[in-house]
Amino acid sequence: MKILVCIKQVPDMESKFKIGTEGIWYNEADLAWRMxxxxxxxxxxxxxxxxxxxxxxxxVVLSIGPERVKETMKKALAMGCERGVHVHDDAYYKxxxxxxxxxxxxxxxxxxxxxxxTGMQSQDRGSAQVGILVGELLGLPAVSTIVxxxxxxxxxxxxxxxxxxxxxxxxxxxxxxxxxxxxxxxxRYPTLPNxxxxxxxxxxxxxxxxxxxVEEMVKVEKMFVPEKRSGGLVLEGDVKDLxxxxxxxxxxxxxxxK
Amino acid sequence: MKALLVGEYREGKxxxxxxELVAFAKKLGxxxxxxxxxxxxxxxxxxxxxxxADAAQAGEYNPDLHKQLLLxxxxxxxxDTVVFSHSSYGWDLAPRVAAALKVGxxxxxxxxxxxxxxxxxxxSKLRRSIKPKTARCVVTLQAGAFSFSGEPAGTPTLEKVxxxxxxxxxxGGYEVAEKGGVDLTKAQIIVxxxxxxGKKENVEIIAKLAAAFGGELGASRPVVDSGWxxxxxxxGTTGQTVSPKLYVACGISGAIQHLAGMKxxxxxxxxxxxxxAPIGEVADVLVVADVLQFAPAxxxxxxx
Numbered sequence: 001m002k003i004l005v006c007i008k009q010v011p012d013m014e015s016k017f018k019i020g021t022e023g024i025w026y027n028e029a030d031l032a033w034r035m036x037x038x039x040x041x042x043x044x045x046x047x048x049x050x051x052x053x054x055x056x057x058x059x060v061v062l063s064i065g066p067e068r069v070k071e072t073m074k075k076a077l078a079m080g081c082e083r084g085v086h087v088h089d090d091a092y093y094k095x096x097x098x099x100x101x102x103x104x105x106x107x108x109x110x111x112x113x114x115x116x117x118t119g120m121q122s123q124d125r126g127s128a129q130v131g132i133l134v135g136e137l138l139g140l141p142a143v144s145t146i147v148x149x150x151x152x153x154x155x156x157x158x159x160x161x162x163x164x165x166x167x168x169x170x171x172x173x174x175x176x177x178x179x180x181x182x183x184x185x186x187x188r189y190p191t192l193p194n195x196x197x198x199x200x201x202x203x204x205x206x207x208x209x210x211x212x213x214v215e216e217m218v219k220v221e222k223m224f225v226p227e228k229r230s231g232g233l234v235l236e237g238d239v240k241d242l243x244x245x246x247x248x249x250x251x252x253x254x255x256x257x258k
Numbered sequence: 259m260k261a262l263l264v265g266e267y268r269e270g271k272x273x274x275x276x277x278e279l280v281a282f283a284k285k286l287g288x289x290x291x292x293x294x295x296x297x298x299x300x301x302x303x304x305x306x307x308x309x310x311a312d313a314a315q316a317g318e319y320n321p322d323l324h325k326q327l328l329l330x331x332x333x334x335x336x337x338d339t340v341v342f343s344h345s346s347y348g349w350d351l352a353p354r355v356a357a358a359l360k361v362g363x364x365x366x367x368x369x370x371x372x373x374x375x376x377x378x379x380x381x382s383k384l385r386r387s388i389k390p391k392t393a394r395c396v397v398t399l400q401a402g403a404f405s406f407s408g409e410p411a412g413t414p415t416l417e418k419v420x421x422x423x424x425x426x427x428x429x430g431g432y433e434v435a436e437k438g439g440v441d442l443t444k445a446q447i448i449v450x451x452x453x454x455x456g457k458k459e460n461v462e463i464i465a466k467l468a469a470a471f472g473g474e475l476g477a478s479r480p481v482v483d484s485g486w487x488x489x490x491x492x493x494g495t496t497g498q499t500v501s502p503k504l505y506v507a508c509g510i511s512g513a514i515q516h517l518a519g520m521k522x523x524x525x526x527x528x529x530x531x532x533x534x535a536p537i538g539e540v541a542d543v544l545v546v547a548d549v550l551q552f553a554p555a556x557x558x559x560x561x562x
Contacts, residue, residue, distance in 0.1 A: 126379070144349065218392075250527075
């Protein structure tokens with residue numbers, strides 16, 4: 001069996017973001033990088049599937065970006081992926097979802113992947129397009145936003161998360177692509193022995209030029225910090241004083257405290 | 259300028275979010291037609307063309323068939339923009355349509371300024387302004403970003419559409435989340451725990467704070483996903499939508515999915531050590547503090 005899982009490295013969302021000099025992306029200096037949260041669930045599900053089917057399952061993790069994304073790929077390898085394919089692209093942030101999906105599809109075509117896992121969206125851009133687009137470009141059936149996954153002899157059963165606590169039950173046949181929602185499973189923490197083992201796993205780099213055959217469909221004109229909505233009161237200081245102030249405000253502004 | 263709106267039915271009912279698409283088309287000053295897979299008993303109340311495919315045949319979730327139906331309508335209508343809600347239905351179907359049309363898609367649009375679509379980035383801390391390079395484009399709209407005011411009114415011109423295509427996925431019905439004992443929609447005060455509480459053991463102090471207020475404990479999605487709090491207490495798009503007199507968000511950054519579930523609260527207090535957290539944008543009061551230190555102090559004060 002052949003499995004592909006696509007991951008992205010993103011900054012910690014609690015970072016203080018500044019706009020970069022080109023004006024179309026955030027300044028990447030001083031940011032802490034990690035695996036896109038949705039992709040952790042994708043990696044975990046891919047590893048669980050590999051463990052379930054056993055044999056000589058090939059589980060490839062793919063990521064697009066500069067040299068630093070290899071660090072995040074090593075985590076995926078430590079979680080249980082067999083080998084990594086790093087699509088080296090220093091200008092990754094200029095690619096639109098269609099270009100990113102085309103790069104992945106160009107890599108994956110003719111390789112006979114039975115299953116492709118992606119996150120349902122990235123935390124920084126959140127377009128939720130790339131996974132589905134990869135499915136379309138490869139002609140694979142795809143289901144997005146899954147919170148449950150089972151596999152038996154090529155038959156896939158998933159639950160899609162809808163709004164308001166509702167889930168849709170969907171069945172399909174491999175080869176297929178699924179995009180993973182938070183809560184799908186419990187992503188494992190890589191153990192120290194597995195982190196050591198991961199260092200010896202194959203991690204090849206491919207220049208993005210080898211895989212990019214299309215042009216962007218949308219153009220980012222600028223990135224900016226939204227104007228702060230005024231009116232909200234910001235309280236800072238010692239916690240005891242803060243508690244006094246807050247209780248005072250609640251007594252004045254609401255009817256819930258006597 | 260012509261917009262084709264893609265409405266949504268769920269369990270036989272037209273979703274109110276379909277009218278947000280109408281509000282968007284009006285804002286653009288676009289001529290509009292609407293496509294929807296649903297049933298005739300609940301037609302969208304708009305003055306314009308409505309293309310209706312029967313959900314009994316095409317299913318409420320069937321991307322292959324819905325895509326084909328929509329492409330047929332697009333071929334007929336020749337819209338400049340195809341508009342979806344950024345919902346579980348829209349974000350699933352929109353890229354399939356964009357790929358088939360070979361046109362650009364812009365996701366989760368919150369505004370339109372000088373012909374450019376504005377979308378959030380990095381948990382709404384940033385925005386991007388995006389323009390399609392293709393003549394035609396596909397967009398999905400953030401829930402609530404384009405609100406429809408007033409009562410929907412209008413008489414659609416109905417055209418039924420169908421397709422004989424085959425589907426590669428099989429929809430097996432819906433599963434409803436099991437209802438716990440907690441109905442947060444009736445609570446006057448809700449104190450919710452977010453990822454910022456750090457670990458499961460720390461939820462207890464938030465529960466104590468909720469008790470000190472005489473309110474209910476709520477939670478954001480990551481806390482529920484981690485198994486720290488039961489799903490029946492989840493507030494947000496995929497949980498409950500609440501409107502208490504007081505909502506206290508503890509260590510909740512303010513993802514749009516959470517805000518959608520609690521923004522109608524009368525008074526919103528956010529406790530967060532990140533002064534730039536998006537929750538600060540909507541909070542009446544933002545207390546910049548570590549909630550694990552602040553909560554005990556506040557409990558003490560409420561008791562005294």
